[in-house]
Amino acid sequence: MARLHDGALMERAAAGLAAAVLDLLGGGYGRRVLLLVGSGDNGGDGLLAGSMLARRGVRVEALLLSDHAHAAGLAALRAAGGLTVREVRDLHPRPDVVIDAIVGIGGRPGLRPAAVEALESFAGVPVVAVDVPSGVDVDTGEVDGPHVTADLTVTFGTHKVAHLVDPAASACGALHAVDIGLDLPEPAVEALQPADVRRLLPQPALHAHKYTRGVVGVRAGSSTYPGAALLAVAGANTGLAGMVRYVGSEAVASRVREAHPEVVGEGRVQAWVVGPGGGNDAAAMLDAARADGVPLVVDADALAHVDGTLPGCVLTPHAGELAGILGLAREEVEARPLAHVRGAADRFDCVVLLKGHRTLVAAPDGLVRATSTGTPWLATAGAGDVLAGLVGSLLAAGLPAFDAASLGAWVHGAAGTRASRGGPLTATTLAGSIPLLMRDLLARQG
Template sequence: MLHAHTVEAVRRAEAAAMARLPEGALMQRAAAGLAAAVLELLGGGYGRRVLLIVGPGDNGGDALWAGARLAARGSRVEALLLADRVHEAGLAALRAAGGRATHDLDRLHAAPDVVVDGIVGIGGRPGLRPEAVAALERYDGVPVVAVDVPSGVDVDSGRVEGPHVRADLTVTFGTHKVAHLVDPASTACGAIHLVDLGLAGDLGPPALEALQPDDVRALLPRPGPTAHKYTRGVVGVRAGSDTYPGAALLAVAGANTGLAGMVRYVGPAHVADTVRSVHPEVVGAGRVQAWVVGPGGGDDAGAMLDAARADGVPVVVDADALRHVAAPLPGCVLTPHAGELAAMLGVQREPVEASPLEHVREAARRWECVVLLKGHHTLVADPGGRVRVTTTGVPWLATAGAGDVLAGLVGALLAAGLEPHDAASVGSWLHGAAATEAAAGGPLTATRVAVQIPRLVRETLSGAR
């Protein structure tokens, strides 16, 4: 499991580690990891031009000590100092290694091969001062390596307010931070490289989790030697309408990926005929262990939700059915995108997109159930505040019908016996990973995502991923 922690948790862990270690040991470990990452990015150090943009805190000290290591490897290192006082020992080390430092942007030499952002660290406030903005604009287009987090983002919320660094690579220390995983700040991080500082035992519970292949493998349902179709779980789908018959096909496709023992479809007769012509193994009404309700339901979505809830089993509530959620739904899973969640919460879409972590937690508390907020990094929150982040997927997944497939997939996992939080987060991970494989670097459709899921599950179970 990949964990992310808050600034407070990191500060406590660093303080505990510094009490055990020689003075300056943590910064030296961080600087060594940062310098190694820059060297790897550049493909070597000798003759390379490195610009450090340095603020007043320890983040700037990490950059300066790393710069000293790079200068010792033959790099031409310059530091633009944005404060009257910066980390003194780091600055002295840089100069001793042959690096240069100046407070004047116009006194810098030739354009660098890489810019190292040591402006502000995890204790900084959102936004950047004008002198930092001017320096970044001067070297627009040059690869940027952020030290710990891109300067200017809100570390604990993932919010972005005002100017901020957009990094090609972020080198972080000790643990991931919330901003590395949560939009919109995560989009400013580029690739993320974690340098181990030995803090794991002092960090405490994480603020966020992100499933990794081993975690998914452990959670995936597997049939036992005496299993039959009913013991493996039956998932029902109530979806589709005269206007949107395809939504039923896609929701069924997500449910009918082999993770549950049987799929039932209940909907308009002509839609049911179409569903069974494509998926002949799908049957009609009967007992289920979970329902998927809403995709393409149109005006009938409210009645679909009422009928599903009457069975007393977990329900995945998606698309049109979300408009009919008025009371708490314990044991269920809501799967809105930002616009749908905004409507449910009675706010505009922009605040949800600006602070998705805050809003998904609020929604999970309000409706007392798991809420899966779809996005670049999908968030899955439970009523107690626990959140998992999905980091699989590709931009090509933003395609019509993909959410219908996801709803069906989550429903199948619920029917197979996973708890709602696990079903939603495993389903989201599989959905994103299947899309990545199906896209292969190019466009894809929702149907191709569904087709890819059984192959992805096989690879995951075998350890091939």
């Protein structure tokens, strides 16, 4: 394929951007758009899109934030009747939308004072970011200083790390990707799509029986937290593995059997889930599970007892737990989640699943998958126990740890969104919706 010249790529990017803005505005004629324009090609995208919008009857003003602006973009905007100004006070005070074309993938983190002033002057007006919200660190998702918080981000070619990894991901608003025909490099961070999930999901072979489908064991719960055992078992007992075993005190085990009559007691397993609600028993649970030599999901109270490498296993901390394991402050993990989840995967030589708004799953070789499914309603007691059980069942079914963890996180998020339907949910309803979500997903297989 002949290589496209940069002008053609920018033309495509600008056309996709203009279409998304028209969509947001619900039309063109008589609407007002303010472009915030930086010195590079990101500003060029904005200017060129502005010229396309102006030709559709949109009144376009461009605030030039640098002495330099993309020359062809500037000429196109002016030819289409768009205005350019250099001072905020010369702008129309009430645009319908602000387009952030200050910097894209070539920008350094932070914003200059003139950009901050312009953004503050139009606070409350919807913002569309071109490629990435200006000011965030595109390659790490970190933020350091002021940045744009967008309602919509229109990106080109592929998602970048900042779209998938917090805190920057939370500044993107809705994401819209425009295919401009780029040759793409290997991604630094992946996000599973429904077709990937269908491909990875373990499904029973024609002559399967329960043992060939895998047996998952759960060591969780205590007299103080019996519910954690029930929820971890609920997450494991969604039908993805052939059988679930529970090992714990008789008081808790009898409650597990009452709630889940198909669950059995001690015996051989292909994977263990250890830790939810384990309290003071968590260290002993971890030791007992390790003695079997099968892959583990180490969660909650058991995480504090991880003291060496655990090849083939999955750790499932939230930011506070990861901070505890690494001897850091929680805020430090929240500010640099990608760096710390990668660091932990390397240090413990296992897969680390860092729970959060965008759950990250890192492998020891540096591969990372970010979870794009889920809802803030998932921040509810016991949802993590369900996730640990679910990942354990996928490990027992034979998936490698990286796939089991990232698939589990995707399914957990999607099941949460399905169960929530925009409202509150509990961990019990979440667990119940997992088989339904998978049924919907497999029904769309074609």
